[in-house]
Amino acid sequence: MTTDESPARKLATTVLAGDVRAAARLMRDLDDRRPSALDTLKQLFPHTGKAYLVGVTGNPGAGKSTVVDALIAHYRAAGEKVGVVCVDPTSPFSGGAILGDRIRMQRHALDPGVFIRSLATRGHLGGLSRSTFDVAHVLDAMGFERILIETVGVGQDEVDVMKAAHTTVVVTVPGLGDDIQAIKSGLLEVADVLVVNKSDREGADRTERDLMHMLDLRAHGERKEVEIVRTIATKGTAEGSGIAELATAVEAHRARIWQGPAAADRALARAQAHLGELVRALLADRASRAMEARGGLGEIARGIAERRTDPWTIAEQLVGAL
Amino acid sequence: MTTDESPARKLATTVLAGDVRAAARLMRDLDDRRPSALDTLKQLFPHTGKAYLVGVTGNPGAGKSTVVDALIAHYRAAGEKVGVVCVDPTSPFSGGAILGDRIRMQRHALDPGVFIRSLATRGHLGGLSRSTFDVAHVLDAMGFERILIETVGVGQDEVDVMKAAHTTVVVTVPGLGDDIQAIKSGLLEVADVLVVNKSDREGADRTERDLMHMLDLRAHGERKEVEIVRTIATKGTAEGSGIAELATAVEAHRARIWQGPAAADRALARAQAHLGELVRALLADRASRAMEARGGLGEIARGIAERRTDPWTIAEQLVGAL
Numbered sequence: 275m276t277t278d279e280s281p282a283r284k285l286a287t288t289v290l291a292g293d294v295r296a297a298a299r300l301m302r303d304l305d306d307r308r309p310s311a312l313d314t315l316k317q318l319f320p321h322t323g324k325a326y327l328v329g330v331t332g333n334p335g336a337g338k339s340t341v342v343d344a345l346i347a348h349y350r351a352a353g354e355k356v357g358v359v360c361v362d363p364t365s366p367f368s369g370g371a372i373l374g375d376r377i378r379m380q381r382h383a384l385d386p387g388v389f390i391r392s393l394a395t396r397g398h399l400g401g402l403s404r405s406t407f408d409v410a411h412v413l414d415a416m417g418f419e420r421i422l423i424e425t426v427g428v429g430q431d432e433v434d435v436m437k438a439a440h441t442t443v444v445v446t447v448p449g450l451g452d453d454i455q456a457i458k459s460g461l462l463e464v465a466d467v468l469v470v471n472k473s474d475r476e477g478a479d480r481t482e483r484d485l486m487h488m489l490d491l492r493a494h495g496e497r498k499e500v501e502i503v504r505t506i507a508t509k510g511t512a513e514g515s516g517i518a519e520l521a522t523a524v525e526a527h528r529a530r531i532w533q534g535p536a537a538a539d540r541a542l543a544r545a546q547a548h549l550g551e552l553v554r555a556l557l558a559d560r561a562s563r564a565m566e567a568r569g570g571l572g573e574i575a576r577g578i579a580e581r582r583t584d585p586w587t588i589a590e591q592l593v594g595a596l
Numbered sequence: 597m598t599t600d601e602s603p604a605r606k607l608a609t610t611v612l613a614g615d616v617r618a619a620a621r622l623m624r625d626l627d628d629r630r631p632s633a634l635d636t637l638k639q640l641f642p643h644t645g646k647a648y649l650v651g652v653t654g655n656p657g658a659g660k661s662t663v664v665d666a667l668i669a670h671y672r673a674a675g676e677k678v679g680v681v682c683v684d685p686t687s688p689f690s691g692g693a694i695l696g697d698r699i700r701m702q703r704h705a706l707d708p709g710v711f712i713r714s715l716a717t718r719g720h721l722g723g724l725s726r727s728t729f730d731v732a733h734v735l736d737a738m739g740f741e742r743i744l745i746e747t748v749g750v751g752q753d754e755v756d757v758m759k760a761a762h763t764t765v766v767v768t769v770p771g772l773g774d775d776i777q778a779i780k781s782g783l784l785e786v787a788d789v790l791v792v793n794k795s796d797r798e799g800a801d802r803t804e805r806d807l808m809h810m811l812d813l814r815a816h817g818e819r820k821e822v823e824i825v826r827t828i829a830t831k832g833t834a835e836g837s838g839i840a841e842l843a844t845a846v847e848a849h850r851a852r853i854w855q856g857p858a859a860a861d862r863a864l865a866r867a868q869a870h871l872g873e874l875v876r877a878l879l880a881d882r883a884s885r886a887m888e889a890r891g892g893l894g895e896i897a898r899g900i901a902e903r904r905t906d907p908w909t910i911a912e913q914l915v916g917a918l
Contacts (some may be wrong), residue, residue, distance in 0.1 A: 398636045
């Protein structure tokens with residue numbers, strides 16, 4: 275860390291003072307991987323560690339954005355400052371229709387107690403998870419006590435991104451087909467709280483029973499405690515049916531996991547996971563540079579395409595030379 | 597490459613002779629990252645480059661497995677040997693309900709002209725994409741001329757896995773909600789051929805119009821040529837309505853892209869992308885080992901958790917020391 279009055283330090287001071295435009299600029303610079311932005315992040319780090327991160331994920335069409343919207347209203351009504359990170363790993367190139375929901379949520383942006391930041395994958399391996407951690411740290415340092423991380427896709431990205439959360443909420447709805455049930459079985463593993471949203475729909479009882487059954491199936495001896503909450507989230511209100519119960523379930527998980535005797539160990543594991551992400555990301559950068567530096571990469575690729583050599587041998591040589 | 601009669605070379609000879617059990621064992625060993633398996637893969641590499649890889653992806657519930665099943669029957673009827681790689685990035689921990697479809701498809705496994713291999717993520721960054729390339733190379737070397745790669749999830753994994761395909765088919769169905777349309781906008785970018793499956797359902801016209809519209813929206817000046825095909829895929833038959841048309845659309849894309857004047861450049865880019873994947877994977881392994889080797893990682897993590905140091909500085913030090 276630099277201790278002089280460097281630009282990084284000045285920007286950190288501005289962000290800590292609550293300047294949202296400076297914060298937005300910093301997040302953009304972090305996304306662009308500017309070294310100066312990283313220096314600022316290092317300056318902010320000692321001021322982090324106070325926020326509680328809640329991840330919200332689940333099946334497409336389950337109403338995640340609506341649940342997040344209702345949770346924002348709930349936490350705001352309780353006087354908490356709320357940061358939101360919307361992660362969209364499904365649109366590597368374009369924003370797409372997702373913006374609709376996001377724009378509706380943006381009305382909260384008029385509230386200085388709410389800060390919303392959208393992230394889309396930039397094509398980097400593990401990049402989304404890193405960006406999520408970065409943004410969450412900035413929001414944490416700024417005093418946002420509650421940070422909601424919403425992800426849209428379903429897959430390994432989801433699981434990686436959710437590593438940043440203290441409590442992960444998985445949202446589903448009644449009446450999804452078999453194929454979608456299957457997807458849920460992957461998400462189920464990361465769930466600390468399960469939500470059956472749109473629970474006024476037919477089949478809510480069955481969905482809840484199915485979820486219970488899946489949780490039982492998964493338990494090999496020890497069964498992770500996962501609460502199931504029914505909601506009928508309504509955009510823009512804290513009174514969406516079940517939202518208060520959902521918030522209570524999140525707090526119950528928090529008390530159990532992050533305030534109990536094992537909390538310190540978990541905090542260590544979390545720090546270690548974050549460090550692992552960063553190391554992998556730095557190595558990926560280095561590999562990209564190493565390959566760019568070898569202007570002869572086109573020639574190497576030609577040798578592979580023509581089967582004169584094989585890619586595994588070349589990869590070993592490139593990495594060995596680092 | 598080793599040239600003596602090493603075990604790796606012997607196994608390669610056995611696999612090239614068409615021994616499916618040896619091939620299955622090799623794929624398992626590749627998944628377990630045994631160095632000997634990698635040596636065998638290097639031996640097989642000169643025998644690859646003849647197969648045409650078709651990726652099939654799309655919305656959950658769109659009937660991807662049924663389309664793949666019908667394509668297998670179609671290509672078999674045309675006398676081609678067909679390899680299938682089923683990728684499931686959504687279930688990082690458990691297989692889940694997905695197996696149902698897969699088991700139905702396995703009836704083709706009685707046909708020596710069909711080889712089906714399922715892959716699930718093993719939690720490695722970029723691991724799925726690497727495994728897909730590995731398996732495809734083994735199948736290619738064995739003389740499977742047509743390789744179908746089916747992925748189940750939606751997200752960055754999908755996009756990465758599809759890099760292995762020559763032609764990517766994205767399957768959708770009429771009547772999906774807004775949220776699912778959104779996901780499609782990400783997949784749309786990788787589509788070479790679009791399929792409206794279950795096209796006897798209400799709304800097929802509208803879905804096709806919407807897709808056309810999205811393709812137009814995406815085009816900034818130059819519009820990628822993407823054919824839209826309607827299918828009503830029926831399991832186990834080559835006569836599923838529209839399947840022959842789908843195969844024709846795939847061949848048209850093949851002729852346009854992989855047999856035209858730019859084909860050599862594309863083959864180079866493809867070899868380069870594969871090499872990039874391999875380099876990143878090797879670096880990730882190296883990072884894991886470096887962190888494991890530093891037994892003091894717990895202590896470092898403690899310093900981070902207690903905010904005595906920051907993870908970015910530590911990550912830079914760890915990578916710098918490699």
